[in-house]
Amino acid sequence: MSQVRAVVMPGPHLPLVERLYPEPRALPGGAVLETIVSEVCGTDVHLHRGHLGTVPWPLIPGHVSVGRVLETGGPLADVEGHAIEPGAIVTFYDVFGICGSCWHCTVAKAGTRCPSRRVYGITTSADEGLLGGWAERIEIRPGVRLVALPEGLSVEAFMGGGCGAPTGFHAVERAGIALGDTVVVQGSGPVGLSALAFAQLAGAVRVLVVGAPADRLAVARALGADDTLDITTISDPAQRVAWVRERTHGRGGDVVIEATGNPKAVPEGLEMTRDAGRYVVVGQYTDVGDVAINPHRHLNRRHVELRGCWGYEYTHLHRALLMMARHAERFRFEQLISREYPLARAAEALDDMEHARVVKALVRP
Ligand SMILES: [Zn+2]
Ligand SMILES: [Zn+2]
Known part of the structure; x- marks a missing residue:
């Protein structure tokens, strides 16, 4: 495949459009994922209504996603030091760019309030690349925290909870x-x-x-x-x-x-x-x-x-994954998924979410 498809939200209240991108390559320290599923959440509805202040339109929505690693830019590892290699089924901490050195990061220890913080599918422009999940590929920027789904936690169970x-x-x-x-x-x-x-x-x-x-x-x-x-x-x-x-x-x-x-x-x-x-x-x-x-x-x-309570840090994603895997029998998060939509029907997914016709909607490109 020389080109890949993505769904772009051009701006508030504007109809979604499809855009073609060249097949991305992994940057050193980064990776490329083949998207398995991404989510449609209330934030996407609010984005589309123009409720979020600083959005660099146009935007590829979809901030929490699961994908298969296609390519890495050199050796990559998770926080435990385990290698993440092509073929692995992973999700990632959708926040990146937290600087670790500003007042918010060091004195207040409130990384979610770091002014450099950026979020896939929310504060990333479609002009920068495939930085949202409503697309056939997702570019993992260097430093973005990848994590394999723990054993016992299915793609659907994780994505039922999603963000x-x-x-x-x-x-x-x-x-x-x-x-x-x-x-x-x-x-x-x-x-x-x-x-x-x-x-x-x-x-x-x-x-x-x-x-x-x-x-x-x-x-x-x-x-x-x-x-x-x-x-x-x-x-x-x-x-x-x-x-x-x-x-x-x-x-x-x-x-x-x-x-x-x-x-x-x-x-x-x-x-x-x-x-x-x-x-x-x-x-x-x-x-x-x-x-x-x-x-x-x-x-x-x-x-x-x-x-x-603003956003979440990597620690919350990491520990939520562990708990969801450990208690997968008791809490069947996959029950939250009402429907899945191909890319071509992303607008329908957004509409169904807006009118609460679904609990959780997934985009499966
Ligand atoms: Zn969300
Ligand atoms: Zn900072």
Whole structure:
């Protein structure tokens, strides 16, 4: 094959187009992957709606992907020192360019806030090369962290969680769940469903999921949710808060994790958090507007701890993979995959995701 195909999002609200690229070659220290599957996630919908500030249009979407190594630019190894050779089935940490030497990296130790940080399929331009997964090939830049899928974890199980798995893992780490806590998860997309699974492994005795639509809540129950509330059946936020309180001795969740993408969920979630509880906001990855909270009632008097959670680091991807492989029988993440689409039908995948007709959609080039 002398040319390979990719799907390009030219800009907000513009129709997707197909673009041909020359067959890429691995740079020294880099690699070329033959794409097996890439994901369609809520971020891609927000990108297309223009909700993310600094996008270098045009863009090849697809930030979390699995591929087969076609070529490496010299010897490559994973963090354990194991060689990564052509033929290996790998995913990669979609973030690159973290400098390791700026104030954010060294003093604050918050690599996800490094100003040099870039993300495949989100902050990479289609003019730079094949740096998104909705394409037949993915160029792995030198320094990008490749990791083989652990034994026992199928491509489909990993991609069922997709970017939601390390994001949900990070949110659970930020949540500091104690053994025996009751956790409430707002949102039943891949981030919320992953947080539901990892919260149980982190010691939650009960997890309640507040979300929609019904098919996502069915997956939530299959992943161990003790009870689910379909927000489309109760439109009054006060009644939804009452639903949580009825199941938590009138107090609210010890920990509440927000994974909705809707700002209105935040004051509601604070009402669902018990006094001196903890509230983690992970679902507001894009800017979709402001919302009012009452600092006295929601925070100060309630003695609530409020934590934000931005992106994930390699450690979250690495450990999420290990846990997904170890608990692959208990948490069948492949259940999240509703449909797969060839490149030519990527627009349909985006539309289905936008209208929540699918839990997780995959592009299989
Ligand atoms: Zn994503
Ligand atoms: Zn830095």
